[in-house]
Amino acid sequence: MADVTFNGLTFEPYITKEEILQQIKRVAGEIKRDLAGETNPLFLCVLTGAFMFAADLYRECDIYDSEIAFIRFKSYEGMQSSGTIREVMGLDEDIKDRTVIIIEDIVDTGVTADRLRKRLEEMGPKQVKMATLLFKPDSIKQGKTPEYVCFSIPSRFILGYGLDLDGLARNLPEIYVLKEQQ
């Protein structure tokens, strides 16, 4: 894996495809164990960043009495969390008395995750849990620690495997990190 440059910023390889899949399998195992006996749980993928993780995680979970739905939020501009969250696409599924597993790409300040959890709690689910590919424990300002975490990482800017730089490079199959000392 070589360095990649977008918009004048250089990123270095950070997490390989194999390591990603290994952690997804671990987390899928935890979810399957915790959801044993649940009726018709709903996996809720937060677009856009989580789409690749959601595809791999949902397939690994192989709970066929379940559904997947998609909701879209946007909170980042460039490399800074904008703090304002714009809901672009709503949720049509009825979540009353159901277990909901939110699938997130990354929990950074925690603002997006916390807003979404609160919004869902108002809809009367049985329980809401969150699975995230990446978690930055030093950045979290609000909300709960996600129940399922593939990787806890330092507060550095990440790119690839669904995560973007101003919309670019989501299709990098591995995870990259912004190089320090540019």
Ligand code: IMP
């Ligand atoms: P939060 O509300 O600050 O937790 O930010 C959540 C959203 O910000 C994520 O769903 C991502 O879309 C974006 N984000 C946070 N950190 C990164 C990063 O390191 N790279 C790319 N996007 C990020």
Ligand code: MG
């Ligand atoms: Mg983003």
